[in-house]
Structure formats: structure tokens, C-alpha cells
Amino acid sequence: TSTQASSLKNIIITGGAGYIGSHTVLSLILTRKYRVASIDNFHNAYPASLDRVQEIARQNLPENPTDDDILSTQVQSFKADLTKEDQVRSVVSSFGHGGLWGVIHIAAYKAVGESNEIPLAYYENNVSATLLLAKVMEEYGCHRLVYSSSATVYGIPPIVPIPEITKLDAMSPYGRSKVMSETILSDLCRSKPDTWKVISLRYFNPAGAHPSGLIGEEPRGRPGNLLPLLAHMAVGRIKEATLKVFGNDYPTPDGACVRDYLHICDLADGHLLALEALEDGSTVFDHPDGVGIGPKEGEGKYRAFNLGKGQGLSVFNIVDAMRKATGFDFQTVIVGRRAGDVPDLTADPTLARKILGFEAKHDLESMCRDLWNWQTKNPEGYTTTQ
Numbered sequence: 152t153s154t155q156a157s158s159l160k161n162i163i164i165t166g167g168a169g170y171i172g173s174h175t176v177l178s179l180i181l182t183r184k185y186r187v188a189s190i191d192n193f194h195n196a197y198p199a200s201l202d203r204v205q206e207i208a209r210q211n212l213p214e215n216p217t218d219d220d221i222l223s224t225q226v227q228s229f230k231a232d233l234t235k236e237d238q239v240r241s242v243v244s245s246f247g248h249g250g251l252w253g254v255i256h257i258a259a260y261k262a263v264g265e266s267n268e269i270p271l272a273y274y275e276n277n278v279s280a281t282l283l284l285a286k287v288m289e290e291y292g293c294h295r296l297v298y299s300s301s302a303t304v305y306g307i308p309p310i311v312p313i314p315e316i317t318k319l320d321a322m323s324p325y326g327r328s329k330v331m332s333e334t335i336l337s338d339l340c341r342s343k344p345d346t347w348k349v350i351s352l353r354y355f356n357p358a359g360a361h362p363s364g365l366i367g368e369e370p371r372g373r374p375g376n377l378l379p380l381l382a383h384m385a386v387g388r389i390k391e392a393t394l395k396v397f398g399n400d401y402p403t404p405d406g407a408c409v410r411d412y413l414h415i416c417d418l419a420d421g422h423l424l425a426l427e428a429l430e431d432g433s434t435v436f437d438h439p440d441g442v443g444i445g446p447k448e449g450e451g452k453y454r455a456f457n458l459g460k461g462q463g464l465s466v467f468n469i470v471d472a473m474r475k476a477t478g479f480d481f482q483t484v485i486v487g488r489r490a491g492d493v494p495d496l497t498a499d500p501t502l503a504r505k506i507l508g509f510e511a512k513h514d515l516e517s518m519c520r521d522l523w524n525w526q527t528k529n530p531e532g533y534t535t536t537q
């Protein structure tokens with residue numbers, strides 16, 4: 152097949168059709184070093200997002216593209232359920248033994264509140280899928296994994312900005328499913344220090360969209376997250392002008408929760424650095440202060456890194472920025488706290504900068520501008536209703 156003639160590295164991205172997934176697929180394609188396949192069950196994503204990604208990729212082809220350049224713009228999109236062994240095996244086996252270079256595992260359920268209502272679904276979809284994926288990867292000789300973790304693993308952190316050595320103390324089944332998956336992968340690496348290499352990326356709050364306005368955050372149903380909710384209000388998709396602020400009695404500068412927002416394109420590019428860390432010549436796992444997870448930190452080629460800017464912003468800061476970006480005069484009303492919210496999740500970005508070379512460059516204004524550009528160009532999101 153054409154992949155055998157190619158020098159591109161085959162990568163599977165689970166959740167590749169989602170908000171973070173589609174931007175990550177695009178980042179990999181634009182390096183023209185990878186051939187990307189996506190596994191997605193489209194529970195919270197649209198197949199159309201990958202059509203748009205390929206459209207942007209084609210627009211960015213060089214003058215005289217090589218066969219590999221053209222191949223790299225073609226995303227193989229597999230619709231599959233990661234909790235079903237036969238479906239996972241049929242996708243991974245299609246690359247042959249040793250044909251799959253690595254996997255970026257992003258697919259997960261991710262709503263803190265919902266995870267308290269349906270914990271078993273969260274543990275099945277987030278934990279057993281990770282277990283199954285690692286098992287099938289092992290069978291087909293693939294031992295490189297980038298895992299999508301989250302700041303939510305820190306629970307209520309004792310120190311803010313939060314360093315990676317912070318004890319993991321998640322406060323919801325969703326957060327605990329992330330801690331469990333990190334622990335499983337860390338134990339796997341410790342058991343096979345000469346074969347497995349895993350980088351966990353603890354995402355803070357991604358925001359914005361690719362500047363083309365062709366891809367963006369498009370959750371199914373009413374957005375739970377702040378930024379897409381404000382964008383839906385401003386574009387008239389949600390007929391409300393008043394944001395309910397979930398509490399202003401937190402120990403923060405203006406009483407509202409503080410979060411570390413980073414541009415989705417910076418977050419996506421962070422995955423390129425993680426893949427480079429999995430290359431054979433990488434020294435990432437030699438750093439003594441690289442942070443593992445278990446009692447014997449650093450054993451096994453497992454490392455976890457924060458992906459954030461290191462700048463905390465409150466709900467009111469975000470509302471002000473979105474007023475400027477959209478021209479929409481949001482009102483706010485203070486209501487009760489939301490279960491599971493913690494006062495401040497701001498990253499200490501030092502380790503990711505020092506060891507991965509990660510730097511989230513885009514500022515809040517560009518996040519809001521790119522989000523608004525996506526939303527106004529796609530007032531009803533992705534047009535297909537699949």
C-alpha cells in the first residue's frame with residue numbers, strides 16, 4: 152500500500168474529530184512528517200471537522216508537493232468505539248505489526264458534573280479504553296503514547312501556580328478516571344522501561360479556534376464550558392444575554408474562579424513537542440526533575456507535563472474580553488457555586504517549557520478573536536447533522 156512506500160510516521164489520534172483532536176490532527180499534518188488516522192465515535196464531535204482539517208491542509212501544501220506531502224493531507228477517519236476490543240484491534244491491525252509509530256489518546260468523556268451522575272460510563276469510556284488501547288498497541292508493536300490528561304487531576308491544589316509534583320487528588324469520577332489512566336500508563340512504562348514511552352499532557356483550559364475559522368469548538372447540545380457558551384450567546388444561538396456566574400465568594404482577586412486559558416493552537420502544537428520527546432534520540436526522560444507519578448518518580452519512561460500559560464484569569468476577565476471581541480453586551484448575575492469547581496487552576500509552566508520547550512504564545516485577545524471568527528463563520532456549527 153502507499154503507506155509502505157512513504158517515509159511518513161503513522162499516528163492514530165483518538166477523538167481526532169473533536170475540538171482538541173481536530174486542531175491536533177491539523178498540527179501534525181502541517182509538519183508533513185506524519186500520516187494521521189482518527190478514531191472517533193462522534194459522541195461529541197462531527198465527521199465534518201476532519202473534512203475541514205483536510206481542506207486547510209490542502210490550502211497549505213507547498214508549490215511542488217511530493218507524494219508524501221499529498222499523502223500527509225489525507226486523514227483516515229475510523230468511526231469506532233474504543234471500549235470494544237474488536238473495533239480497536241481492527242483499526243490498529245490495519246497498520247500491520249510495527250507499522251504504527253505512535254498514538255495520541257484524546258478521546259474521553261470530560262464533563263465534571265456529568266461524571267458524578269454516571270461514573271461507570273466515565274470509568275468504562277475513559278479508563279478501560281486506555282487499558283484496551285495500550286494492550287492492543289503492545290500486540291502490534293507500538294509503544295509510544297501521548298495521553299490527554301487534565302488539570303482536574305490536581306483537585307484543589309495546595310500550591311498555585313500548580314507544579315507537576317503536586318499530589319494528584321481529583322475530586323470527581325472524571326478527574327479520577329484521568330488519574331487512574333495516568334497511573335496505569337506509568338506502571339506500564341515502569342514494567343517495560345526499554346520499550347514503552349508515555350507523555351501525559353495535563354491540559355488547562357483550551358480556548359479559541361484555528362484562525363481560518365474552518366474548525367472550532369462545537370460541543371453537542373448546550374455548551375457546559377464558559378467560552379463556547381459566551382460565543383453561542385453572542386451569535387444568538389442561545390437566546391440569553393445574561394451569564395450565570397457560578398459564585399463570586401471564592402478566595403480569588405474578584406471572588407470568581409480563576410482558570411489558565413491557552414489558545415487551542417498552542418495546545419495542539421504541544422502535542423508535536425510530546426511526539427518529538429518520544430523519538431529515539433530524545434533526552435526528555437533523562438532529566439532528573441522530569442516528573443513521573445508513582446512513589447519512585449522518574450522510573451520508566453513516563454513523564455507528565457502541564458500545558459498552560461501560567462496566567463490565571465477570572466470569569467469576569469473572560470466576560471470582559473468576550474465583550475470586546477464580540478461587541479455583545481453580556482450581563483452577569485451571581486448564582487450559587489457549581490459542584491466540582493475549584494477556586495484557582497493556574498499552571499506552573501516551568502517544566503514543560505524547560506524540558507519539552509513548550510510555550511503558549513497566543514494571548515487572551517487572540518483566543519477570543521479566533522473563537523468569534525469561528526462562531527460568526529459557523530453560527531450553527533458544523534453544517535452536517537451526522
Ligand code: WQD
Nearest residue numbers: 261263301303356375376377378395396397408410466492
Ligand atoms: C470555567 C469557569 C466556572 C460556565 C472544564 C471541564 C474540565 C476541563 C476543562 C477537560 C469556571 C465558570 C462556567 C457558566 C460560569 N475539561 N462558569 N458560568 O470548569 O475550568 O473545566 O474545562 O479536561 O473537565 O470541566 O471550565 O469553562 O466549565 O468553567 O461561571 O455558565 O467559568 O465556574 O470557574 P472548567 P468551564
